[in-house]
Amino acid sequence: MAIEIQMPKLGLTMEEGTVVRWLKKEGDKVNAGEILAEITTDKISHELEAPGDGILAKIIVGEGKTVPCQALLAALTSPGEKYEVSEDTAPEEKAAVSQAATSGPVECKTVASPVAGGSRIKISPIAKALAKKGNIDISLVNATGPEGRIVLKDIEAYLASGQSKVKASPVASKMAEEYSVQLEPSESRIMKKDIEQLMNAKSAALLAERIPLRGIRKVIAERMSQSWNIAPHVTINMEADMTEAMSLREKINQPKSGLKVSYTDILTKLVAHALTSFPTVNASLINGEIVKHSEINLGIAVALDDALIVPVIKNVASLGIGEISAQIKDMAERARTNKLMPDEISGGTFTITNLGMYGVDSFTPIINQPESAILGVNRIVEKPVVVKGAVVVRPMMNLSLSFDHRLIDGALAARFLGKVKELLENPALLFV
Amino acid sequence: MREITFSEATLEAMAEEMERDERVFVMGEDIARQGGIFGQFKGLPARFGTDRVKDTPISETAIVGAGVGAALAGMRPVVDMHFADFIGVAMDEVFNQMAKIRYMFGGQTTVPVVLRAPDGIIRSAAAQHSQCIEAWMLHIPGLKVVIPSNPADAKGLLKAAIRDDNPVIYFEHKALFAKKGPVPEGDHLTPIGKANVVKEGTDVTIISYSLTMAKALNAAEKLAEEGLKAEVIDLRTISPIDTETIYKSVQKTNRLVIVHEAVKTGGVGAEIASLVAEEMMDYLDAPIVRLGMKYVPIPFSPALESLVLPTVDDIVQSVKRIVG
Numbered sequence: 001m002a003i004e005i006q007m008p009k010l011g012l013t014m015e016e017g018t019v020v021r022w023l024k025k026e027g028d029k030v031n032a033g034e035i036l037a038e039i040t041t042d043k044i045s046h047e048l049e050a051p052g053d054g055i056l057a058k059i060i061v062g063e064g065k066t067v068p069c070q071a072l073l074a075a076l077t078s079p080g081e082k083y084e085v086s087e088d089t090a091p092e093e094k095a096a097v098s099q100a101a102t103s104g105p106v107e108c109k110t111v112a113s114p115v116a117g118g119s120r121i122k123i124s125p126i127a128k129a130l131a132k133k134g135n136i137d138i139s140l141v142n143a144t145g146p147e148g149r150i151v152l153k154d155i156e157a158y159l160a161s162g163q164s165k166v167k168a169s170p171v172a173s174k175m176a177e178e179y180s181v182q183l184e185p186s187e188s189r190i191m192k193k194d195i196e197q198l199m200n201a202k203s204a205a206l207l208a209e210r211i212p213l214r215g216i217r218k219v220i221a222e223r224m225s226q227s228w229n230i231a232p233h234v235t236i237n238m239e240a241d242m243t244e245a246m247s248l249r250e251k252i253n254q255p256k257s258g259l260k261v262s263y264t265d266i267l268t269k270l271v272a273h274a275l276t277s278f279p280t281v282n283a284s285l286i287n288g289e290i291v292k293h294s295e296i297n298l299g300i301a302v303a304l305d306d307a308l309i310v311p312v313i314k315n316v317a318s319l320g321i322g323e324i325s326a327q328i329k330d331m332a333e334r335a336r337t338n339k340l341m342p343d344e345i346s347g348g349t350f351t352i353t354n355l356g357m358y359g360v361d362s363f364t365p366i367i368n369q370p371e372s373a374i375l376g377v378n379r380i381v382e383k384p385v386v387v388k389g390a391v392v393v394r395p396m397m398n399l400s401l402s403f404d405h406r407l408i409d410g411a412l413a414a415r416f417l418g419k420v421k422e423l424l425e426n427p428a429l430l431f432v
Numbered sequence: 433m434r435e436i437t438f439s440e441a442t443l444e445a446m447a448e449e450m451e452r453d454e455r456v457f458v459m460g461e462d463i464a465r466q467g468g469i470f471g472q473f474k475g476l477p478a479r480f481g482t483d484r485v486k487d488t489p490i491s492e493t494a495i496v497g498a499g500v501g502a503a504l505a506g507m508r509p510v511v512d513m514h515f516a517d518f519i520g521v522a523m524d525e526v527f528n529q530m531a532k533i534r535y536m537f538g539g540q541t542t543v544p545v546v547l548r549a550p551d552g553i554i555r556s557a558a559a560q561h562s563q564c565i566e567a568w569m570l571h572i573p574g575l576k577v578v579i580p581s582n583p584a585d586a587k588g589l590l591k592a593a594i595r596d597d598n599p600v601i602y603f604e605h606k607a608l609f610a611k612k613g614p615v616p617e618g619d620h621l622t623p624i625g626k627a628n629v630v631k632e633g634t635d636v637t638i639i640s641y642s643l644t645m646a647k648a649l650n651a652a653e654k655l656a657e658e659g660l661k662a663e664v665i666d667l668r669t670i671s672p673i674d675t676e677t678i679y680k681s682v683q684k685t686n687r688l689v690i691v692h693e694a695v696k697t698g699g700v701g702a703e704i705a706s707l708v709a710e711e712m713m714d715y716l717d718a719p720i721v722r723l724g725m726k727y728v729p730i731p732f733s734p735a736l737e738s739l740v741l742p743t744v745d746d747i748v749q750s751v752k753r754i755v756g
Contacts, residue, residue, distance in 0.1 A: 126686050129714040145718070146756040152686055152717040 002083045003052050003076040005036065007061070009069040010046055011343035017041050018066040019073065020215065024056045030076065037073070043342045044309065045216055052076060057083040122149040130155045135168065135189070175199075178212045216307045227369045231404040235364040235376075236413055240421040242380050242395040248427045252321060263397075264300065264354050265325040267377060270423040272296045272316035273430055275350060278416045282349045284370040285407055299348035299368055300328055302335045309335045310368055312348040352377060356397070365402045372407045375420070376400035397424070433614035439472045441583035441615045442548075442604065445590035446473070446510065448619070450480050453508060456594055459486035459495060460512025460548075468512070470550065470609035496522035496547065500530050503545045508594060515561050516551035516603060519568075530599040531574030542597035546590070552605040552643055552693055556737060559729040564642070564694035566670045569601045570703060576624055577670035579603040581645035583613040585668055588622025596624060603670075605643040605693075627674035629681065633663035636687040636751050639678065639704060641667040644693050644742070651747035660755060670700055678704060679712055686717035687754050691742055696724030718754035723747060 020038040037048040054076030145151030168190035175195040299310040311331035354377040365376040378398040464487040467474035477485040499511040580586040593600035640648035652662040690701035701722035723742035
């Protein structure tokens with residue numbers, strides 16, 4: 001009996017996934033639990049394990065293709081068994097659509113056929129003729145005509161905006177985009193060979209490695225730009241004396257307790273406590289509404305070799321330090337091995353990011369949308385400070401809070417950060 | 433320039449041409465004794481005699497047939513149809529004889545007949561006496577079709593039609609006869625096949641002709657108040673259509689509205705829209721709009737009669753819709 005392998009539904013919000021790579025090829029013998037393929041969603045990548053032993057008889061969805069959840073991806077058979085794909089189980093590939101959506105300027109005649117979403121771009125004949133002449137990707141043109149039609153003046157406005165002065169073949173445009181080459185207006189049309197020549201010349205000069213932006217890097221790039229663009233960021237800094245927090249950590253981490261909590265674990269607990277008094281900081285601006293969240297879900301930024309992922313600890317205010325520590329360790333580990341579920345990296349209401357272990361004293365973290373603030377944690381360093389008129393040496397830590405000024409004013413942010421500092425300097429206030 | 437009525441302008445054209453060329457004569461129902469129902473023949477019998485201004489029996493077949501025969505015999509007859517609607521009675525004479533003879537005889541003879549055809553809606557003349565049938569005539573190779581909208585062109589086109597060696601259907605809107613306008617004295621000719629750009633503009637081309645020209649111009653004024661510059665073209669000749677003027681205008685404005693009193697379905701607007709779609713596709717910035725009479729027989733009821741026609745507001749709204 002063949003085992004059919006489907007695109008998994010990794011959490012409630014996942015609707016489709018992309019097969020990035022098959023790690024096994026047709027005919028390979030696989031054991032249960034072996035990694036068959038790498039899958040990505042718009043949030044994470046995930047390794048697809050073989051649900052049982054068998055032979056990978058048929059790969060139905062090729063690399064780079066995007067299909068809905070539960071779509072048939074492949075089938076495992078017992079040795080000697082034949083497997084036939086029935087027509088109605090073969091998923092409709094969405095690759096054409098997603099490729100069209102991500103590729104560069106497309107020639108007008110292809111644009112006239114159905115594009116993403118199945119809707120035609122309405123364009124008047126003269127506008128179309130001018131767009132074709134100027135090699136303009138009409139999907140980038142703002143339509144102001146009746147019934148949403150692109151009309152002559154829209155193309156003229158587009159041309160006047162200078163966005164389109166570049167004359168390039170579709171292939172050249174796409175290559176330029178992939179290699180991050182900025183094309184400039186030229187007399188003749190820029191062709192594929194021009195880009196190749198340029199890249200060869202550049203390679204000779206720099207021997208640079210060029211990697212197309214895709215996968216999780218692309219997601220990070222998009223999310224960072226989006227946050228930076230929509231939210232006016234302000235970062236404030238405040239130093240905390242860590243004497244009491246260090247002492248607290250020592251007391252918790254006694255051999256008897258079996259615990260080994262980190263400063264991040266302690267900060268997570270304290271920040272959650274501080275947020276209970278600052279509902280405006282634990283809020284989001286969504287579709288013109290200020291949403292004050294009922295739960296405090298803290299994202300903990302985890303650095304991977306080549307990426308960044310933020311697992312979310314849910315309902316932190318109700319958790320003890322031991323539970324928080326265990327969850328963070330588990331999620332960080334699973335983040336590093338690509339085994340997080342999409343629901344575990346969404347739903348955050350505030351994020352903590354720690355660069356202290358790298359010796360950083362201050363930075364300006366970017367808010368993890370749609371949250372409205374993020375706390376940057378720095379190193380603990382012994383410093384001379386003045387206490388009651390005397391210079392003494394104390395372990396000090398700088399806290400860097402970035403906040404979205406649309407929702408949070410400077411004074412509020414300062415009071416919140418002051419509260420975190422106060423809790424760090426006197427953890428006993430947790431019980432107040 | 434002096435101002436005379438449309439009716440007087442046609443009378444002047446008749447008199448001048450009859451004076452100039454003794455082969456020109458006119459015949460029709462009630463034209464000599466009564467002077468024509470719109471006064472368009474008044475005084476002609478006294479001046480040229482009833483041999484050249486002839487009352488005829490009520491038989492369109494006979495009149496048009498006699499006109500074709502006279503033209504073949506070397507005369508230049510003007511045949512008055514009384515109502516354009518009555519051409520139907522003489523359709524064989526029009527589309528099988530008049531339109532075909534020059535071609536079928538290899539050009540050995542010409543057929544210089546002018547058929548004067550008063551058309552259009554006026555004062556509840558009802559379904560059989562109100563129609564605009566120029567599109568029928570447009571469909572017949574071998575005929576020329578003209579249709580003035582003002583007294584000057586009424587004179588100019590009638591004189592040009594009389595001098596043309598081909599059969600010409602001359603439509604004259606009944607509601608225009610009493611309208612006054614400046615008309616040049618003496619030998620004033622309006623070229624057949626040449627449309628007139630009455631008002632220049634850049635945002636939309638409105639093509640019309642005959643009585644509806646007034647609505648087109650009125651609409652253009654209203655649009656101007658809203659900052660939209662309409663170019664208004666008086667087609668003047670239905671066949672052959674002046675595509676040069678139309679194409680030039682569409683190249684400039686990129687938008688086209690055609691409005692006429694005749695039924696929209698299969699009308700002159702349909703032909704112009706097709707030509708522009710075929711030849712000027714890459715210049716269009718919006719769908720072409722046709723406005724015409726509703727696809728119904730023209731009602732006798734005055735209230736209903738006014739409902740079937742395109743209005744000035746229809747034109748204004750259509751333009752605003754496509755300009756956006």
